[in-house]
Amino acid sequence: MAMITFERVAKIYPKDVVGVQEASLKIEPGEFVSIVGQSGCGKTTMAKLIIAEERPTQGRVIIGDWDITDIKQRDIPTLRRQIGVVFQDFKLLPRKTVFENVAFALEVSGASPQQIQSTVPQVLKIVGLETKQDRFPQQLSGGEQQRVVIARSLVHRPKILVADEPTGNLDSINAQEIIDLLKRINSFGTTIVLVTHNREIVNTLRKRVITLDHGRIIADQKSGKYIL
Amino acid sequence: MLTPFPRVARFAAKNFWRDIWLSSVTIIIFVLAISLVGVLSGVKVITDQAITVLRSKVDVVVTLKPGTTETVVLDLKRKIGELPETTAVEYVTAEENLERFKSLHLGDETITKGTAALETNPFGPSLKIIARSLDEYPKIAKVLEDQTFAAAIEEGGRSLEANQAAIQKLSHFTRNVNRFSLALTLIFSLIAVLVVVNTMRIAIHTHREEIGIMKLVGASNWFVRGPFLIESVFIGLLAAIIASLLLLAGIALLEGWFNSLFQGYDVNMAEYLRTHFFGIFWGPLLGALLLSIVSAAIAVGRYLRV
Known part of the structure; x- marks a missing residue:
């Protein structure tokens, strides 16, 4: 069973602005997939459809065996705990420490204090920030901040990690470190969906590449390159 | 996984504290509204009490012509006493009336003579x-x-009309006070609702980043909405407590005035207001709490998409 399935999905915004159209694809468990294309081609729309931040206008979106096309509002939190999300703009709480930012994801979903105390150090170790857990976001570099976000997205042990331009605000060294971290997480069995327009990263990854143009999938290569 | 209530309450307390100025303004508006409605409730109780006292003091004295036989008087007493509308009828003889008159004018030499x-x-x-x-x-x-009786009754021997006119005036005044109270209560309730809705709207806007992250990491809808609703309970409760203290202080301050108002009657209004405090003021106090929660629910439903 595929981990993510898009069946002839279209997302049309008001005033007939096309987000995605006629998009069909299957992403298998444990795959590392890059979705590439120029700005406005529909990459982020695809990421938003996966986390149910957007609903498709047509077609079906299925996560595992769960058809989330018409997902109810009350079921969205359950879905979001199965999908980790990383954005370009970090989305960290500035008045909370690294530990508290990561713990926040567990707190709001009702985890016990014991669970929080045991899980947070584990994920901070995975991202290599175990020694910086008492620092505040502004005391960290961009790469480190993104690693905190990745740690936060891992606390629910998600089956899927959607990273939307995670290296957009980083220099090439920090960007490569984040990609290496994503590869490492992928090696544990987590399906990674990387949305990016960074040609260099896509070309060095040598993983599956789905290319979008004007909302349509124009290429889907098993071990592809940035073709635009 | 259910989010424990104490954790949601802790988030609500944090929000409340972080937005303390905003919360304070809302509480002040609420305190003003409750106090005003409370004062109006108090005025209603005082006027009602005054009317009750007056009504219990009002009786009709029917004076019969001198020489009316006891048979006629007793017949009239029986007929009136049989009416379901009558509580009591007291027969005062002509001699007793004369004695009362004499004792009433004991110091007046001319009358005594x-x-x-x-x-x-x-x-x-x-x-x-x-x-x-x-x-x-x-x-x-x-x-x-x-x-049978009309001929035996003295001309102008009924004291009903004058008393009734005075009480009707007071009743009319009370009715107007009640109407005015209702109108003011509605206006202040509406203002309080608008203030809380706006406070919550601002709070939601202030916390939008945190709310966005909560949603992103899978916070339950209750966890996102709960803190705002609980914060509204804090606002309503605090406003009710402060308004209660103000009203109690007001009663203490006006104790002397109440005593002079009911001088000569067996009424201790300040004590009555204190002992019946929650019976009299439960409306505005509970109303504040409910209005606060309802307003927050409106704001959360309208401005917080989860």
């Missing part, structure tokens, strides 16, 4: 009638208009 010189008793007997309510007097008056 005059009454001593009287050969016959100029007073007739009288009946003191107390009805269940003031509105029942017209029914009693019908018996008095009966031809």
